[in-house]
Amino acid sequence: MADPDFKVWQCRTCGYIYEEALGDPSEGLQPGTRWADIPDTWICPTCGTPKSDFDMIEL
Amino acid sequence: MIPQDIANTIVDPRAYADGKRIDHAFAWLRREAPLEQAQPEGFDPFWVVTRHADILQVERQNELFHNGDRATVVTNIEADTQVRAMTGGSPHLVRSLVQMDNPDHFNYRKLTQGSFLPQNLKALEVRIREIARGFVDRMAAHGDRCDFARDVAFLYPLHVIMEVIGVPEHDEPRMLKLTQELFGSQDPELNRSGSEVTDVKSGVDTIQSVVLDFMTYFNAITDDRRANPRNDITSVIANGKIDGQPLGYLEAMSYYIIAATAGHDTTSSTTAGAFWALAENPDQFAKVKADPSLIPGLIEESIRWVTPVKHFMRTATADTELAGRKIAKGDWLLLSYPSGNRDEAVFDQPFKFDITRTPNKHVAFGYGAHICLGQHLARMEMRVLWEELFKRLDSFELDGQPKNMVANFVCGPKSVPVRFKMH
Numbered sequence: 376m377a378d379p380d381f382k383v384w385q386c387r388t389c390g391y392i393y394e395e396a397l398g399d400p401s402e403g404l405q406p407g408t409r410w411a412d413i414p415d416t417w418i419c420p421t422c423g424t425p426k427s428d429f430d431m432i433e434l
Numbered sequence: 435m436i437p438q439d440i441a442n443t444i445v446d447p448r449a450y451a452d453g454k455r456i457d458h459a460f461a462w463l464r465r466e467a468p469l470e471q472a473q474p475e476g477f478d479p480f481w482v483v484t485r486h487a488d489i490l491q492v493e494r495q496n497e498l499f500h501n502g503d504r505a506t507v508v509t510n511i512e513a514d515t516q517v518r519a520m521t522g523g524s525p526h527l528v529r530s531l532v533q534m535d536n537p538d539h540f541n542y543r544k545l546t547q548g549s550f551l552p553q554n555l556k557a558l559e560v561r562i563r564e565i566a567r568g569f570v571d572r573m574a575a576h577g578d579r580c581d582f583a584r585d586v587a588f589l590y591p592l593h594v595i596m597e598v599i600g601v602p603e604h605d606e607p608r609m610l611k612l613t614q615e616l617f618g619s620q621d622p623e624l625n626r627s628g629s630e631v632t633d634v635k636s637g638v639d640t641i642q643s644v645v646l647d648f649m650t651y652f653n654a655i656t657d658d659r660r661a662n663p664r665n666d667i668t669s670v671i672a673n674g675k676i677d678g679q680p681l682g683y684l685e686a687m688s689y690y691i692i693a694a695t696a697g698h699d700t701t702s703s704t705t706a707g708a709f710w711a712l713a714e715n716p717d718q719f720a721k722v723k724a725d726p727s728l729i730p731g732l733i734e735e736s737i738r739w740v741t742p743v744k745h746f747m748r749t750a751t752a753d754t755e756l757a758g759r760k761i762a763k764g765d766w767l768l769l770s771y772p773s774g775n776r777d778e779a780v781f782d783q784p785f786k787f788d789i790t791r792t793p794n795k796h797v798a799f800g801y802g803a804h805i806c807l808g809q810h811l812a813r814m815e816m817r818v819l820w821e822e823l824f825k826r827l828d829s830f831e832l833d834g835q836p837k838n839m840v841a842n843f844v845c846g847p848k849s850v851p852v853r854f855k856m857h
Contacts, residue, residue, distance in 0.1 A: 390551045391804045401793045418796070422805040423494040434553055 384410050384429045389422040393429070436463065441472035444482060444768070445508055447620040450570060450744060450845060457785070460484055460773035469757045472768075475775045476510040480747070480766035481759075486777040488757050489769050492748055493802035500524070501804065502533045503749035504766055507843050512634040517663060520642060527645050530688035531807065532593045532746070538676075539803060542685065546667060546693075549598075552810045558598070562815060563591055566822045574826065574856045579833055583850040587706035594815055595697035595808075599690070600659070600666025605812040608651070613695045615644045621840035624848065645691065652690035653683075667693060696844065700742040701812045703846020705819065707740035708732065710850045711787045713832045718789050723824050732789040733816045738796035739787055741772040746800070771797050830854035 381387060381396040398406040401419050404413065410429075417426045436444075443449045443459040450456050456596040458780075463470070463484045483489055491500045505514055505525040514525055526533045531543055548554060569590045573580055580586070588610060597604050618624030619641050620631055626644060631637040652668075659672035671689045674681055680690065712719040722728045750765045761767070774797040776784040781791070799806035806812070834851035 384746075385551070388803055390547075392552060419533055421801075423490065423802055432553065 378388075382410060383431045383432050383434050386419040386422060386424050387428045387430060389419060391419050391421040392432075392434070394416040394434075435479075435710070436467055436470050436472040438475075441474045444770075445474045445477065445510075445842055446471055446697060447840045447842045447845075450842050451621075451840040454837060457776065460770060462777065463687060464773060464777060464824065471757050474510075476512065477508070478514075478766065479611045480508070480768050481756075481761065483756075483767055483769050484773040484777075486759070486774040486780040489771070489774040489797050490801050491756060492767060492769060493797075493800060493804065496536065496539075496803045498751055498754055499748035499767065500535045500751050501539075501746070501748065501749070502529075502535050502540075503764075504631050506532050506747050508745060508747055508768055510634065511647040513638050516635060520638075522534050527642055528688035528691055529684050531804070532692065533688070536803070541676045542681075542689070543737045543803075543807065544769075544781050545676075546670055546689075547807065549667060549670065550807050550811055552814075555814055556809055559814065559818065560813075561597070562594055563818050563822065565597075565817045566590065566815075567818070569593075570822050573823070573854075579851070579853050581705035581849055583702075583836075583847050584710045586736065587709065587847075587850070590814075590819060591698040591701035591705065592814055594811075595693065595701075598657070598667055599692065599693050599697070600664055600668040602712045605651075609694055610698075612644055612648055612651075613699050616641065616648075616695055617699055617844045618841055618848075620645070620842070621848070624839065642733075648691045648694065649687040651720045652687055652694075655690070655777045656686060696743075697808055697811075699844060700806075700846075701808075701815055703742035703844075704736050704740045704812070705816055706847040706850050707742075708736035708816070709830075709852065710832070710836045710847055711736065711739055713852060715832060716831075718787060722789055722820070723827070726824065728789055729817055729824075730811075730813075731791065731794070731819065731827060733813055734794040734796065735787060735791050736816070737798045737812075738781075738794060740846050741775045741798045743771055743795070743798065743844050744799070744842055745770050746804075764842065771800075826856045828855040828857060 384393045395409055398404040398408045399417055440459050443455060463482060468485045469481060469483055469488055472481045472482050483492060484488045517525055517527055531539060534542060569586050575588050592606055592610050596609060601609060614624045622628060626640050655668050656672040659669040663669040663673055671686055704839050722732050745768050748767045750761045750763055752763050754761050778784055799809045830852050833853040836847050837849040839845035839848045
């Protein structure tokens with residue numbers, strides 16, 4: 376069962392969703408990777424928006 | 435400078451209809467001249483950006499590479515002069531998100547962005563599935579043959595987006611015809627004149643008359659939605675405000691036009707192109723039919739494969755350097771999405787249709803701030819259609835030669851005749 380503390384983040388530009396529980400293996404981010412542990416230089420894999428322009432959302 | 439025959443091919447609508455001819459031209463460019471200037475006959479020179487990485491570089495830098503400073507679609511000198519004479523100096527007949535730069539682009543996009551986010555589209559899935567099932571039933575009612583492009587792919591995304599926009603069903607054939615007249619303006623089988631376009635002036639006049647027909651239609655809808663707002667995109671645009679003021683007439687009309695054209699035509703092209711590709715690659719159809727979890731992979735590969743938007747233009751706002759080349763302020767750049775999506779440096783065997791391709795970071799939706807607003811809706815529409823169709827489709831094959839539209843901007847297959855067995 377997923378950790379209820381896992382958060383979901385969304386790119387303001389394109390709507391790409393990063394779920395901490397799922398990670399994004401195509402980006403080298405394993406399931407369970409916390410948002411805080413992703414480097415600040417990381418950019419949205421879909422549109423290139425900086426990490427700072429993501430919002431935490433509830434799905 | 436790019437050799438003249440290749441330069442002419444890049445802007446030739448018939449080369450895109452041919453498929454192989456445009457693929458060969460861009461494959462040659464990626465190999466020999468990946469970022470070089472072209473000057474097709476009758477055109478101002480422009481840079482041709484063919485590599486995936488360079489397209490991303492340009493699209494990410496929205497302040498350095500503007501959309502609106504010059505034409506956003508490759509346009510010859512005579513047509514550009516005529517458009518500027520019609521508009522009082524602007525290179526654009528419309529002013530939608532595509533022609534805007536910041537701050538306007540950000541402000542106008544924000545108006546409707548929320549409606550197209552995945553979490554908000556979820557509410558539409560039940561209705562979209564109902565629509566998809568209706569089209570699967572209609573396909574079955576054809577018996578064992580249909581033109582998948584004309585009978586299914588053109589009509590299903592049209593119906594979905596018109597419901598989202600708020601256009602009544604009885605006006606859908608009109609919206610489809612206007613869309614095909616706009617994007618198919620160079621195709622004698624689709625354009626308004628029904629003939630080969632040989633005269634630039636009459637070609638531009640015809641496009642303007644199509645745009646005016648759209649504007650007349652949506653102006654009446656605006657009045658209605660201001661008086662009686664509903665839960666649709668038209669009401670959002672009609673009643674939207676930027677800096678406390680209603681949208682300008684041109685901007686509002688352009689917003690409707692882009693939603694009512696690009697909102698379905700690109701998905702239709704991709705859907706038709708996917709079916710064509712599956713018919714030519716029965717092993718891929720067998721895989722996805724046996725394992726529906728491969729449908730998202732089919733969708734991404736279809737989008738890469740078809741790449742329905744063939745290019746957009748950008749204009750450099752300052753002297754800069756790109757991939758080691760000096761770009762001067764005011765230079766015009768053509769971003770070739772089909773080329774980026776066949777870039778051998780990014781895609782293994784790029785000319786192979788492979789629904790298991792991973793990663794599949796195509797640039798068909800663009801990149802950066804101008805990335806396609808409707809990308810999540812497009813994916814959802816295709817996923818639902820394939821889920822519903824593949825449950826009932828036992829087998830299919832081509833029943834004649836498919837045909838592509840004759841166009842160099844937004845285009846895809848216009849006919850995909852198939853023979854099929856359904857239950």
